Amino acid sequence: MNAAHTRRLVAKLWNYCDVLRDDGVSTIDYVEQLTYLLFLKMAHERANRRLNPDTALAGVAARWQTLFDAEAQDLEKVYRETLEHLAKQPGTLGVIFRKAQNRIQDPAKLKRLIVDLIGKENWSSQGADVKGDAYEELLAKGAEDVKTGAGQYFTPRALIAAMIDCVQPGPDDTVADPACGTGGFLLAAHDYIVEHHGLSLTPEQRERLASGAISGIELVDGTARLAAMNMIVHGIGRPNGASLIEVRDALAEPPARHPSVVLANPPFGKKSSITVIGEDGRADREAISYNRQDFWTTTTNKQLNFVQHIASMLAIPGRAAVVVPDNVLFEGGAGETVRKRLLKQFDVHTLLRLPTGIFYAGGVKANVLFFDKKEARPGQSWTEKLWVYDFRVGQHFTLKQSPLRREHLDDFVKCYRPGEPRSNRIETERFRPFSYEELIARDKVNLDITWLKDPSLEDADSLLPPEVIAQEVVEDLEAALSEFAAIAEALQVARARSAES
Missing domain, CATH: 1.20.1260.30 (N6 adenine-specific DNA methyltransferase, N-terminal domain)
Structure with a gap:
């Protein structure tokens, strides 16, 4: 009904x-x-x-x-x-x-x-x-309006559900999303807690859940209003109370709160025009800059900055699941620095390689990175094994004809073994572990790891339909153009800096 x-x-x-x-x-x-x-x-x-x-x-x-x-x-x-x-x-x-x-x-x-x-x-x-x-459902329909770019604020709900099932937020957790879009992660976390712990929630836990344990930050006014309304219609927060959605730039200053769970799909696309000054003290030429001494390195790459921000904001103990584009896994310079520090100081335990065709923004090749924050142990690296699940090779989705559904990620969640010791994990064709030593030894600590071959490239009988091939070509070209634009922007900055010196 x-x-x-x-x-x-x-x-x-x-x-x-x-x-x-x-x-x-x-x-x-x-x-x-x-x-x-x-x-x-x-x-x-x-x-x-x-x-x-x-x-x-x-x-x-x-x-x-x-x-x-x-x-x-x-x-x-x-x-x-x-x-x-x-x-x-x-x-x-x-x-x-x-x-x-x-x-x-x-x-x-x-x-x-x-x-x-x-x-x-x-x-x-x-x-x-x-x-x-x-x-x-109205928000999902709004995200289909590609002309407005609204889709960039809408993470596929099937992917959110699988990430939540792996992270398993509980009634005593504080959950945050520093780039919350329309609030999908926050709502899913709330629903998971109510579904799995609703009957055992104490009055205090129920009050926390409704008025502050789950919160988000969103930079764009219009999107923040959709998120705030989304929370209200789902019974989270109070129409006449303090907002659980803050409208501001999450990267502008060090986090004031330290949640035990962070779930996020930070914005993809153009590099930020604002530079973040990290502990290395470097700054690019932009007039406006963020002085974030809690960051490991300075970069104009928004996605790398969000990874650093999330690493900084997590409580101890804390766990995070973050959607990141491919360039976060392989980009040199600041990217290599971030990956090295993340592997050493955090338990980076799982990487889910996502297929194309599941996001409203075209040309997106993305992954989900799962990592935990624990008490420091000097002289030792927290990451022991990174388990990589390749859900990209041989998988083909489109937003309308063949959309991603939650059951498509059943095998990943099964391999992840939520709530179990990671020693219980079993290697499969799509799920493989890589040791810390192997990862550090890779060129630029490149985490863009593949081993499967696409069957459509080997078997003439399994060739994809022309419309799927055409869509993949379009997405590859869009991704390449985005990367070239980023390179051109970096070259312009370098040339201007050289002229100034």
Whole structure:
């Protein structure tokens, strides 16, 4: 029943997106407008329920009623004033409505969205599973809008589920994501804890889980609002309380909190225009720089900086699962420094090589790196064996025709053996261990390790369909162009530095 109800809600809301698209409202803009109006309607419902009304939301509830009652000709002005007022509020309200703007210029269409599509549903009675799943599906649809680049903030939920199953967050953990996008990791961690420990949670653990044990940071205002709303509709946090999503640059300063679990898919793509100054004291030529003495090296590579940041923010003991592009595994210079320090100071125990075609951003070749932080042991390296699971060779997915599903990662999770000693792991065709000595001896400590051969290259009878081959060619070219752009940028910096000296 819940699944059918969810589909009905999503279809009802989504069908109207086609109408608004003709007016120039993009998919992600539509999801944002839904976010504002859903929040207002839910606040109105909570403030006016017969049992235990939420009086703290009375002011927000009144704003919804004003919108609902406004005549079409006055609606645009009332809506704009409502967004401006709520953007100035503290906590969750301020995050969701920060820099909010009305993108629906036709008052009649805005009126229909408010009165017919959202106003006629009782969202608070849906239950967190129905309205949460519906909102997640809306975010997934928004991520498909490739023109806006919204997909870069949306990690495939099947991959998130497998990573959570391996890391196994518990009721006493604090969970954080320093680049949380729309909040997928945070929600999955919350759901895992409730599913596996819900009946045994103490009142204190339940309170922690709802109001601070799970939190995220997001740089982009629009994405942070989606994450904050995503948490609220899933029953995490309070609409009138402190936000569990911070809007800021996670790399700007050393972490103030040290969670026991970090789950993240940091942004891929262009190198950062802001340099981080590490303990080596070097800085590139950009005028703005971060002075992060807790970092091992200076680099403009955002992904390497996020790996350093996550290593710094983890508590002891702590465990992390981080999606990283291939260049983090093989890039020289700062990349080699980061890999050496990570292998020595952390237990880097598992690497999952991901197939192409699972991310909305094209040309992405990525991996998941699992590592633990433990008490220092001087003179010894924490990493003993890195187990590599090759899920890339021979695997072919597309976002629509052949999407990644959770069961595709069953074998990886089985090989990982969550909760068991790693001595119980067994080598398979796709799963192999490499000793610390082997890794350090590799050129530039390159962790981009392969041993399988793609059967489609060996067996003429197993050739891939032309459309799959064409898509892979496109993705390879996009990845190559991205790397060339990074090289060109680095050469420009080097030339400018040389001219200055």
